[in-house]
Amino acid sequence: MRAASFGAGPAFAFFLTKVAVMRSLSQSAPRDPLPAALVGTLAALLGERFSTATAVREQHGRDESYHPSMPPDAVAFARSTEEVAAIVTACAAHKVPIIPFGTGTSLEGHIAALRGGVCIDVSAMNAILEVRPADMDVTVQAGVTRKQLNAHLRDTGLFFPIDPGADASLGGMTATRASGTNAVRYGTMRENVLALSVVTPEGRVVKIGGRARKSSAGYDLTRLFVGSEGTLGVITEVTLRLHGIPEKIVSAVCPFPSVRAAVDTVIATIQIGVPVARIEFLNARQILAVNAYSKLDYAAAPTLFFEFHGTPDHVAEQVRMVQDLAADQGAAGFRWAETPEERDRLWTARHNAFYASLATKAGGRGFSSDVCVPISRLTECIAQTEEDLARSALFTSIVGHVGDGNFHVIFIVDPENPAEIEEARRLNDRIVARALAMDGTCTGEHGVGHGKMDFLEDEHGEALDMMRKIKRALDPDDIMNPGKIVRL
């Protein structure tokens, strides 16, 4: 049997059984309607920016994944940190759950109102508060999106590199510890968030972290909130590192004779220390979907998308080194994108890979795995996963930030067909078990939400108890996005 091939036979079978049992325990508790006094308070505070309309609630209960909509009881559209604090204070008085909402582009049911409550939509908090070019940092409100920020920075010579597929809000990206294609060089939100303003579950506004590039002044609350998914407080402002736009940028696409050849090229690139800015893998099925969606004509083969940043001489040197490594693996050659327009076309196609997969099936919804493993295990992890997928009737594709050891299997399912969802889950459970057996993680960048909670016990063991203690200490009434990350 295949399980044995990744060295986790009986443990693997046990893992799958346990996950199935845990999943069958429904997470939704009975819901009370919102207290009339709270509705009155919030309506008085926000006027038309407080809504209980069904369409508004439905829209705020569903993300971009297959997870079913679980709408909140009301949506509060905040315009400032002070308004968020007032909303939280009002909800806290009634112990009503609070779910922060940015662009709704997460993938693990992060915004599902499992126990009802009030969704705080921060998308109108979209002011870029201060750009400090001399310090290469910026402070934004949580609703600013990554594309909005980069458009604003255009004339400064600086950019913000973290780029999940969606044009997500920077508050949401902070909350999910997002990354994307540039993380191999520039890090994830973990490395690029300097400071935050958060509203605590008691409604207090607290500033955490600072603009100094390093500090040993106490517990690292910034990193605690990065990835906390709204469960410890509402992020309302974010101070981010910026990076200089490189003097020279070149991108290239290179098909390989096999998955193994492509991924081995990645491993060699990382081990030899070439500071690639981007190194992304797409399998042949993903390339076909991308070609159809973005009107491109890439060869239907396992493919790497590259980008190189630096001075012209340094970029030329990096390119030579990586071309040599690719040639060693039998790659035919690089197809270059040198002008900004060509590069933009290439990376837009890459960012739209999830949507390209969705477009292969009318009415389909996406289900994405997100494992990340130590780089030495990446080739076998992807190769074994490919074998699993080849035996399934589902449409699947693979795309990944392979320089970090992170890849996604995208399953396209009919949300009305339980058998398809079950099949995707079965395959995803195997992928996660394999990654954990290889010292990896169940989620490299999407986060836990409620979709991946069942895996955390196997990944973290007793450390999960430490997470529960922190959650209880900071949110004793469990009103901040309850039912996500940890069960209390």
Add this chain to the structure above:
Amino acid sequence: MRAASFGAGPAFAFFLTKVAVMRSLSQSAPRDPLPAALVGTLAALLGERFSTATAVREQHGRDESYHPSMPPDAVAFARSTEEVAAIVTACAAHKVPIIPFGTGTSLEGHIAALRGGVCIDVSAMNAILEVRPADMDVTVQAGVTRKQLNAHLRDTGLFFPIDPGADASLGGMTATRASGTNAVRYGTMRENVLALSVVTPEGRVVKIGGRARKSSAGYDLTRLFVGSEGTLGVITEVTLRLHGIPEKIVSAVCPFPSVRAAVDTVIATIQIGVPVARIEFLNARQILAVNAYSKLDYAAAPTLFFEFHGTPDHVAEQVRMVQDLAADQGAAGFRWAETPEERDRLWTARHNAFYASLATKAGGRGFSSDVCVPISRLTECIAQTEEDLARSALFTSIVGHVGDGNFHVIFIVDPENPAEIEEARRLNDRIVARALAMDGTCTGEHGVGHGKMDFLEDEHGEALDMMRKIKRALDPDDIMNPGKIVRL
């Protein structure tokens, strides 16, 4: 008055008064002797590796700073994670404080037994457990020192870059969120610790983090423990990122006509994005001390020490760029160190800067400031500090990891002379107030211990309350290195 010159007049005066008042509240509570039952348990467990000898206790109560020795009641020399767990379990049963000890080279009284208790010395836990060259990571016991690790790695082509002045233990460096001269390129312990084994205050062994290069799987406990100074648990094993030894390394020393010229060169280097590996500032008095201590003959001027890492071509390009920037500031020229021996001599001299300053005064003890500010404020911060120091009779020098905005004023004081300690404190308080007014931090890399606790309220405000909640949640009996970072 000078305070006004950094835009914090009345707030500054208030800050200094408050700090003085807080400092006068003594931190030491009355101490009970160790319970006989606990002594019996630990003696039975450890035999001769459990000591209550005065000399052993004294040695474990004092770090390398001016802080007076506050010895523990006993010292337990552990050899394994399991032994640490047994010691903690025994102490916890009696609510006896536990103080972890690596090499005792910290600088803010981190190891002072403010409330007595048992010091756990992990220096014999010095096994390098597993080097994984293909993943560029390593797992070590907490007592392994940074030099021991690099000596062990010599044949792998890999190295561990974080280098505080002392040859500290990697457990201690994790606990204080240490950095050093390479942080400008390779990050601090925050960026280089992947996973930990810790013993909780209940005596349980918990593994936190993982070897995947990124993960969004729940709260970032790894970063919470990095910098926690033994207050949340005892770190017993550390998994660290390693880096490839660059193909080409060159170092250089360059004197400047003024402090401003030197620091402005640093700022330009960072802003232009040259990936320098090291860029260190020493003022003229520090150069004189280094010359005397390390038998060197550098010009007595504000000086930068540089190091460049990369391919030969890329290093040559970086050198050209930085030489141009230095020439713009009137620097006379670079003095090169190309052979490993020359480089070693240069950097050993730099690492010994603290000891070189100590050697200027027989019987003197060191007191080091450690502020870190956003890079745009660095020149004015150092220049104003220089003016302060010029008006003091104390021996002082300045040395700093200026690429990060971090610098140290080293005060050499007679520990028996309260007036000297008071003068150093007065100057340090001004330096911290100035850094905080510039959006900086009171400690870039040394940590809080009990020496810097009084500054945290001004730096963190309400966030300090969040830190207290976390401490109480994870260590409800306040037995883990009590009296450090936060007061409960």
